[in-house]
Each structure stands twice: as C-alpha cells, then as structure tokens.
Amino acid sequence: MLAAGIFFGLFFVVCLGLLVLLSRRQRPRRRGVRAPRPRVSILVAARNEQASIERCLRSLAQQKYPTGRLEIIIADDHSTDATAAVIEEFIRDKPQFRLLRVRERLGCTKDKSNALAHLCRAATTNYLLFTDADMALPPDWVATMLAALEPGVGVVTGITTAEGNLFGRLQGLDWLFGLNVIRVLAERGLPTSAIGNNMLLTRAAYESIGGLENMRFSVSEDLQIFQKVVARGWGFRHLCEPQALGISEAQPNFSALLKQRKRWLKSASGLPWYLTGLFGMYATFYTVLCWPGLFPLSIITGIYLAKTGFQTLFLAITLRQTGRREHVAVLLLYELYLCIMSVAVLAYTLWPTRLEWKERRYTLAEA
Structure with a gap:
C-alpha cells in the first residue's frame, strides 16, 4: 500500500509539472517576411x-x-x-x-x-x-x-498527428501526447529523440x-x-x-497498429532514462491501480478520474497550440483507447516474434 501511494504521488506530481511546463511553453520567434531562403x-x-x-x-x-x-x-x-x-x-x-x-x-x-x-x-x-x-x-x-x-x-x-475515422483520430492524439512530452523536455534542455x-x-x-x-x-x-x-x-x-x-x-487496423507500436517499444531501450521512466510509469499505471485487493473501489475511481482529467487537459492545450480541435468526448475516449493499447502492446511486444516493418522482418537486436 505504501509503495503504491508513493507511486501515485510521484505520478501526479509529474503530471502537474508537465501541465505547468506545457502552459508556459516557449513561444516561437517572429519570422521576418524577408528571412534568408537558402536552397x-x-x-x-x-x-x-x-x-x-x-x-x-x-x-x-x-x-x-x-x-x-x-x-x-x-x-x-x-x-x-x-x-x-x-x-x-x-x-x-x-x-x-x-x-x-x-x-x-x-x-x-x-x-x-x-x-x-x-x-x-x-x-x-x-x-x-x-x-x-x-x-x-x-x-x-x-x-x-x-x-x-x-x-x-x-x-x-x-510535430505529427493523424486523422481520419475515430480510430485514426485516437492515433493522432497518441502522436500529439507523446511528442509534446518530448518537446516540453527538450525546451528544458533535456535531449530525447527526433x-x-x-x-x-x-x-x-x-x-x-x-x-x-x-x-x-x-x-x-x-x-x-x-x-x-x-x-x-x-x-x-x-x-x-x-x-x-x-x-x-x-494505421488502418489494430494489427498494423500493434506492429508499429512493438517497433517503437523495442526501440525505447535507446531513449534516455528520464523519458523511459515517464512512459514506463504511464504504462504501468493500470497494473498498479487494478492490483487485486490494493485499493477499495472508491479510491480506484478517484485516481482514475484524476488521471483522466490531467490527460484531457494536457491534450486540450496541445491541440490549441497546434491549431487543432477535437470533441471532448473523443478526448475522454482516448483514455479507454490508451488503457486497451497499453495492455495489448505490452503483451504483443513480449510475444517472441520478429519485428515487422514495411513487409520486412527484423531481429530484436536490430531495433
């Protein structure tokens, strides 16, 4: 119980910190009309x-x-x-x-x-x-x-997003969420990835x-x-x-999305510890929250709603900064999408198969 309490305390401190940094983003500089235009x-x-x-x-x-x-x-x-x-x-x-x-x-x-x-x-x-x-x-x-x-x-x-049907728009939110976490860290001098x-x-x-x-x-x-x-x-x-x-x-379907995310997750071993830690904490959130007998239902519900609230606000600010709009219902639905994907990607990644990408197969060492 104590370890779980520390975990969720740290989790929400990180969430609050990311929101503060996101809202205080460095504004892009004004670009002159006659700026140099090299080849x-x-x-x-x-x-x-x-x-x-x-x-x-x-x-x-x-x-x-x-x-x-x-x-x-x-x-x-x-x-x-x-x-x-x-x-x-x-x-x-x-x-x-x-x-x-x-x-x-x-x-x-x-x-x-x-x-x-x-x-x-x-x-x-x-x-x-x-x-x-x-x-x-x-x-x-x-x-x-x-x-x-x-x-x-x-x-x-x-920055990147995706669009299309509901499945595509949820993938787009995934892009925006992850890349804006990377951008917030980069603006504080912490290199992560391109x-x-x-x-x-x-x-x-x-x-x-x-x-x-x-x-x-x-x-x-x-x-x-x-x-x-x-x-x-x-x-x-x-x-x-x-x-x-x-x-x-x-990605056109769930199978293709799993293959893409397996490649991403296998490549995550090369990311710096602070980004791996952030995404790892996010991925294990549901496992800790739903561990049998750890918390009563009322506390589970409160923690879940608090996490969904932080996440929805982060996405809303990100969408505004990128000039995009999305229905609140889709932002809330993203939480269900993320929960399903976290479990499915983890299971698929642990399954002993090679990576598939562009109709080619790779060993895990090549990730």
Missing part, C-alpha cells in the same frame, strides 16, 4: 506507397517556398508495387522533383536507412529536410523548420557523425541520428505549432 533538400524514402505517395508529393509541391530553391528527391526503396510509376507521373512537369532508384547498399546500412543514406549523398544543399511517404506537410513547413535554426543548432523536429517523418538536419551536423553508412544498422535511425548529433555538441529544437504539424496516415 534546401527534401528527402523522402518510399517503399510500396502507391496508395499514399501522391498525397505527400502534392503537399511538397504546394510549399510556399521558391521553387528554384527546392530539390525534392524521392528514393524508391525496392518497391514491389506501382510506387515508382506514381512518382514518375506526378513529377513529370515539376523540375524540382527527382526520383532516385535505390539498388545498391551503402556501408552498414540496409532497407530504409540505406535509402536515406543514398538520399543524403544525392542531396546538393546544406539543409536536409526528411519526411515519410505517408505524410502531408503544411505549406509553410520548409520556411518554419528553417526559421528554427540558430547558430549551433543541428537538428529541428516538427522523429524522422518531420525533421531537419544541417549538412554540417549530418557529416559530423559520419553519415548513415558508417552507423550500426537500426530500424530507429532517427533516434540514432539524433543521439549522435547531440553527442557531437549540436543543439536541437522541437516545434509545436500549426506550421510545423505533419499529418501522418493512420
């Missing part, structure tokens, strides 16, 4: 994305940035569907776009990290913007990410770590890059504003 490279690794790649390319073609200062390179990573044909048709009359067919392996890389390594070699600018083929970016994305760069900053991360679907690297920062081809292979190459860049002394920025908000396609 930039937008890099997209695509594998079997024929259904979603055009949505991504359309959003990149609509960037409010001088076309002549953009090079957009899409790597076809051994697709077995019509991804390459869809890309070729879309970019036919758009000289800022280029299709790169990946066939050779560079250094220690393979699969997506190999495609990214090829993209970085093919890029001809000093600013590398990364996104995924299932993402759509706002028109001011390029300018907003560049404006966050300051002397000494090597990596900038935007998200490769919405990331900017300077060429100098990327070359300082030797490039992907000289890094041990991992399916979490974004986390790996971020940690090595920070270890080299580069600064980092995390943005939470509408102009840096990417919209990812939601």
Whole structure:
C-alpha cells in the first residue's frame, strides 16, 4: 500500500509539472517576411506507397517556398508495387522533383536507412529536410523548420498527428501526447529523440557523425541520428505549432497498429532514462491501480478520474497550440483507447516474434 501511494504521488506530481511546463511553453520567434531562403533538400524514402505517395508529393509541391530553391528527391526503396510509376507521373512537369532508384547498399546500412543514406549523398544543399511517404506537410513547413535554426543548432523536429475515422483520430492524439512530452523536455534542455517523418538536419551536423553508412544498422535511425548529433555538441529544437504539424496516415487496423507500436517499444531501450521512466510509469499505471485487493473501489475511481482529467487537459492545450480541435468526448475516449493499447502492446511486444516493418522482418537486436 505504501509503495503504491508513493507511486501515485510521484505520478501526479509529474503530471502537474508537465501541465505547468506545457502552459508556459516557449513561444516561437517572429519570422521576418524577408528571412534568408537558402536552397534546401527534401528527402523522402518510399517503399510500396502507391496508395499514399501522391498525397505527400502534392503537399511538397504546394510549399510556399521558391521553387528554384527546392530539390525534392524521392528514393524508391525496392518497391514491389506501382510506387515508382506514381512518382514518375506526378513529377513529370515539376523540375524540382527527382526520383532516385535505390539498388545498391551503402556501408552498414540496409532497407530504409540505406535509402536515406543514398538520399543524403544525392542531396546538393546544406539543409536536409526528411519526411515519410505517408505524410502531408503544411505549406509553410520548409520556411518554419528553417526559421528554427540558430547558430549551433543541428537538428529541428516538427510535430505529427493523424486523422481520419475515430480510430485514426485516437492515433493522432497518441502522436500529439507523446511528442509534446518530448518537446516540453527538450525546451528544458533535456535531449530525447527526433522523429524522422518531420525533421531537419544541417549538412554540417549530418557529416559530423559520419553519415548513415558508417552507423550500426537500426530500424530507429532517427533516434540514432539524433543521439549522435547531440553527442557531437549540436543543439536541437522541437516545434509545436500549426506550421510545423505533419499529418501522418493512420494505421488502418489494430494489427498494423500493434506492429508499429512493438517497433517503437523495442526501440525505447535507446531513449534516455528520464523519458523511459515517464512512459514506463504511464504504462504501468493500470497494473498498479487494478492490483487485486490494493485499493477499495472508491479510491480506484478517484485516481482514475484524476488521471483522466490531467490527460484531457494536457491534450486540450496541445491541440490549441497546434491549431487543432477535437470533441471532448473523443478526448475522454482516448483514455479507454490508451488503457486497451497499453495492455495489448505490452503483451504483443513480449510475444517472441520478429519485428515487422514495411513487409520486412527484423531481429530484436536490430531495433
């Protein structure tokens, strides 16, 4: 009983602290209309994305940035569907776009990290913007990410959500919740991770770590890059504003979502202790709360409602900061979604099967 009391006391102290820090967020600086606009490279690794790649390319073609200062390179990573044909048709009359067919392996890389390594070699600018083929970016994305760069900053991360039906919107809340916790920590000088679907690297920062081809292979190459860049002394920025908000396609079903989250959870071993501790505390909340005979029903109900209240308020503030809106009923339903997912992902992760990602399988060591 005493240990459980300490656990929940610490849990709610952390929740209150995160809310205070979130409400006192650092405001984005004003961006001058005539800010410098250097040439930039937008890099997209695509594998079997024929259904979603055009949505991504359309959003990149609509960037409010001088076309002549953009090079957009899409790597076809051994697709077995019509991804390459869809890309070729879309970019036919758009000289800022280029299709790169990946066939050779560079250094220690393979699969997506190999495609990214090829993209970085093919890029001809000093600013590398990364996104995924299932993402759509706002028109001011390029300018907003560049404006966050300051002397000494090597990596900038935007924020991501998902949309669609109710299942997709709940996944979107999951993205916003986790990434805004990371952003709050980053604003207090605590490095955690970058998200490769919405990331900017300077060429100098990327070359300082030797490039992907000289890094041990991992399916979490974004986390790996971020940690090595920070270890080299580069600064980092995390943005939470509408102009840096990417919209990812939601996982289509529960099975696909479990595979995605298993990969994320297995990769969490590389995260710093303070973020692992925060997410670990959140994941074990239900186990401690519902331990047989530990608390009477009235106390269980009170703790559960308090947690739901903190969580809903955190999400409401996050949505406001990113220019999004959501029904209160969906915010409350997120608690049920989170409870189910916490148990299901933990069980699925412990199940002795390989990781599956983009129709490829990996050992746990490669996570």
